Amino acid sequence: NAGVTQTPKFQVLKTGQSMTLQCAQDMNHEYMSWYRQDPGMGLRLIHYSVGAGITDQGEVPNGYNVSRSTTEDFPLRLLSAAPSQTSVYFCASRDDSTDTQYFGPGTRLTVL
Amino acid sequence: KNQVEQSPQSLIILEGKNCTLQCNYTVSPFSNLRWYKQDTGRGPVSLTIMTFSENTKSNGRYTATLDADTKQSSLHITASQLSDSASYICVVASGGSYIPTFGRGTSLIVHP
Numbered sequence: 001n002a003g004v005t006q007t008p009k010f011q012v013l014k015t016g017q018s019m020t021l022q023c024a025q026d027m028n029h030e031y032m033s034w035y036r037q038d039p040g041m042g043l044r045l046i047h048y049s050v051g052a053g054i055t056d057q058g059e060v061p062n063g064y065n066v067s068r069s070t071t072e073d074f075p076l077r078l079l080s081a082a083p084s085q086t087s088v089y090f091c092a093s094r095d096d097s098t099d100t101q102y103f104g105p106g107t108r109l110t111v112l
Numbered sequence: 113k114n115q116v117e118q119s120p121q122s123l124i125i126l127e128g129k130n131c132t133l134q135c136n137y138t139v140s141p142f143s144n145l146r147w148y149k150q151d152t153g154r155g156p157v158s159l160t161i162m163t164f165s166e167n168t169k170s171n172g173r174y175t176a177t178l179d180a181d182t183k184q185s186s187l188h189i190t191a192s193q194l195s196d197s198a199s200y201i202c203v204v205a206s207g208g209s210y211i212p213t214f215g216r217g218t219s220l221i222v223h224p
Contacts, residue, residue: 004155031210042116042201042214043156050210058211090155099144099205103155 001026004104006091012110013081021076021107023091031094032074033058033101034066036087043090049074081111114139116204116215124221129192133218135185135202143205147176147187150199150217159187159200192222 007022025032033048035058045058049068063085065077074093078085091104116137125131137145144163148156160169160176162185169176173196175188189196202215 040216042216044214045211048210056210092155099161100146100158101156103157105155106153 003027004091004093004102006089006104006107008107009105010108012112013078014112015081015083017081019078019081021078021089021091021109023074023076023104024072025074025091025093025102026072027093027095027102028071029093029095029102030071031096032068033092033094034064034074034076035090035092036060036085037090037106038087046076046089078109083111085109086111114204114206114213116202116213118200118202118215118218120218121216122219122221124223125192127192127194127222127224131189131192131220133187133189133200133202133220135187135215137183137185137202137204137213137215139183139204139206139213141207142180142183143207145176145178145185146203146205147174147185148201148203150201152198156201189220192220194222194224196220197222 004025030051034046035043044060047066049055089107092101094101119134146161147159150156162178173190178185199217201217203212205212
C-alpha cells in the first residue's frame with residue numbers, strides 16, 4: 001500500500017492563480033479530509049468527505065473547493081490564490097475500524 | 113468552544129532523559145484523545161488513542177495517560193532518543209462530530 005499520496009510537494013503561485021492539490025489513498029477509507037498547518041497554529045480542517053459524492057465544510061473552507069467522485073481521490077482546489085493561503089496542506093484518510101487518521105506527506109504552498 | 117491546550121510549547125532535553133508533555137482539553141462530548149508525532153517536513157503519525165474508560169496506554173517508550181475527570185492527558189517519553197525530536201500533537205475527537213480539535217503541539221528537541 002502506498003497509503004496517502006499528495007502532489008505536488010512544493011508549489012509557488014501568484015496571487016489570483018488557481019490550482020488543484022491532488023490527494024489519493026489506496027486503503028479504501030471512506031473518510032478523507034484536508035488540513036492546513038501554519039506556524040504556531042494547530043492543524044485546521046478545511047473540508048472533509050465521508051464518502052464518494054459527499055463533502056462538507058470544516059473550520060476554514062473559504063477560498064477552497066473539493067469534490068469526491070471516487071473513494072480513492074479527494075482533490076483540493078484553490079479558486080483564486082491569496083497570500084493568506086500560503087501554508088502546508090495535509091490530506092488524510094481515516095480507518096473507521098480504528099478511528100486512525102493517516103496523513104499524507106504534505107504540500108508546501110507559497111502564494112506571492 | 114472546543115479547545116485543546118498543550119504545554120510546554122517547546123522542550124529541550126538530553127538524550128537518555130525522560131520527559132512529559134501535557135494536554136488539557138475542553139471538548140464535549142468527549143469521544144477519544146490521540147497523540148500524534150510529526151517529524152519535520154512530514155505528516156503526523158498516530159502514537160496512541162485513548163477512550164473515556166482508558167487511563168494508560170503504552171506504545172514502546174511512549175506512555176499516554178488520560179484523566180477524563182480533569183480533562184487532562186500526558187505523554188511520557190522514556191529514555192529519549194535523537195529520533196524523538198519532533199512535534200507532538202494532541203487531538204481530541206468529539207462524539208457526533210466529524211471535526212476533531214487539534215492542539216498546537218509541543219516541539220521536542222533531543223540533544224546528544
